[in-house]
Amino acid sequence: GQNIDQPTEMTATEGAIVQINCTYQTSGFNGLFWYQQHAGEAPTFLSYNVLDGLEEKGRFSSFLSRSKGYSYLLLKELQMKDSASYLCAVKAAGNKLTFGGGTRVLVKP
Amino acid sequence: DGGITQSPKYLFRKEGQNVTLSCEQNLNHDAMYWYRQDPGQGLRLIYYSQIVNDFQKGDIAEGYSVSREKKESFPLTVTSAQKNPTAFYLCASRDRDFGNQPQHFGDGTRLSIL
Numbered sequence: 001g002q003n004i005d006q007p008t009e010m011t012a013t014e015g016a017i018v019q020i021n022c023t024y025q026t027s028g029f030n031g032l033f034w035y036q037q038h039a040g041e042a043p044t045f046l047s048y049n050v051l052d053g054l055e056e057k058g059r060f061s062s063f064l065s066r067s068k069g070y071s072y073l074l075l076k077e078l079q080m081k082d083s084a085s086y087l088c089a090v091k092a093a094g095n096k097l098t099f100g101g102g103t104r105v106l107v108k109p
Numbered sequence: 110d111g112g113i114t115q116s117p118k119y120l121f122r123k124e125g126q127n128v129t130l131s132c133e134q135n136l137n138h139d140a141m142y143w144y145r146q147d148p149g150q151g152l153r154l155i156y157y158s159q160i161v162n163d164f165q166k167g168d169i170a171e172g173y174s175v176s177r178e179k180k181e182s183f184p185l186t187v188t189s190a191q192k193n194p195t196a197f198y199l200c201a202s203r204d205r206d207f208g209n210q211p212q213h214f215g216d217g218t219r220l221s222i223l
Contacts, residue, residue, distance in 0.1 A: 045211035099151040
């Protein structure tokens with residue numbers, strides 16, 4: 001079966017850095033995605049990792065360690081608009097994505 | 110603009126009634142997906158289709174049905190057999206054969222029981 005774990009909620013201050021961890025146990029691995037979802041809206045794609053290492057995209061970075069079944073999303077220079085849920089999703093066999101429960105990030109002034 | 114359109118945005122269902130949620134995409138994507146999201150939860154896969162006239166059950170298919178008669182359309186029917194249908198339903202699509210292509214999501218349909 002598939003199991004993806006992420007913290008339920010995190011709080012951080014505007015301008016700070018927050019790291020959202022994701023651990024996974026899946027049958028097969030073909031990549032890991034991070035999505036951002038504001039309340040009541042559709043998820044939007046943030047990043048994709050398939051090889052070990054860090055992918056940087058502006059204020060957002062994502063890291064993957066396949067041997068440890070671990071990824072994190074790093075949000076730097078936090079802004080109020082970054083308050084949202086962040087979803088970790090693993091692509092295992094076939095084209096199916098399995099999502100974690102999401103991490104709700106609250107940015108405080 | 111290319112994208113995924115879900116309608117309606119809000120839907121109310123009476124007990125014992127079937128309802129159909131629409132999903133249309135003009136991105137020329139082969140693969141389409143339906144997810145259910147409950148408050149404070151992640152997304153759970155209901156059904157998916159990788160090509161016209163073919164679809165597979167996801168993790169929570171019971172009480173739902175789909176069809177894929179056209180590439181651009183993937184409607185979801187919530188049947189009366191689904192005992193707890195109140196949720197946010199998201200449709201997604203992607204290019205089938207490119208591993209790093211993300212799924213693109215519609216804006217969702219919020220279904221409630223009257």
